[in-house]
Amino acid sequence: MEEIQTITPEELQKKLEAGEKLELVDVREDEEVAAGMIPGAKHIRMGEIPVNLDYFDKDKEYIFICRSSARSGNVCYYLQDQGYKVRNMVGGMMKWTGETK
Template identity: 75%
Template sequence: MDRIDEITTAELQKKLEAGEKLELVDVREDEEVAAGMIPGARHIRMGTIPENLDKFDKETEYIMICRSGGRSTNVCHYMQEQGYKVRNMTGGMLNWQGETK
């Protein structure tokens, strides 16, 4: 299995605070995101990623987010196999210290 690029929650927070435009995708379930998402993230549930591939662009890098980093790793492997550029946010929302909305 190919290695998945990773970004820590702290690195991501720094980039967002610096005003970097990043494509964030939260793959958690509806009730999980109701408790708060990183501002600017798009919510596409893990189970619906295959039918939503047309919403992704192969030239863009996406940062995948879940609760602890496990599901988003699986999504990253799947999407990487389909030819997309992805990065996993390690530690997930459990480690996220930044703002949520």
């Protein structure tokens, strides 16, 4: 299985602060995202990723986020297998110190 690319919460925060346009996808459950998501992230629950494949564009890179980075890692392997460019935010929201909304 090919390794997946990762990004740290600190790196992600720097990119967002620098105004980079990033495709962020939060795969947590509804009650988890209700406590706060990274601004600009799209919420698609992990179980709904397969039926939402038409949302993803193979020319773009997507950064996946969950609570601890375990679920988002699974999503990354799944999508990478199908030819999508993905990156997993290591440590998940437990390690995120930036703003949330």
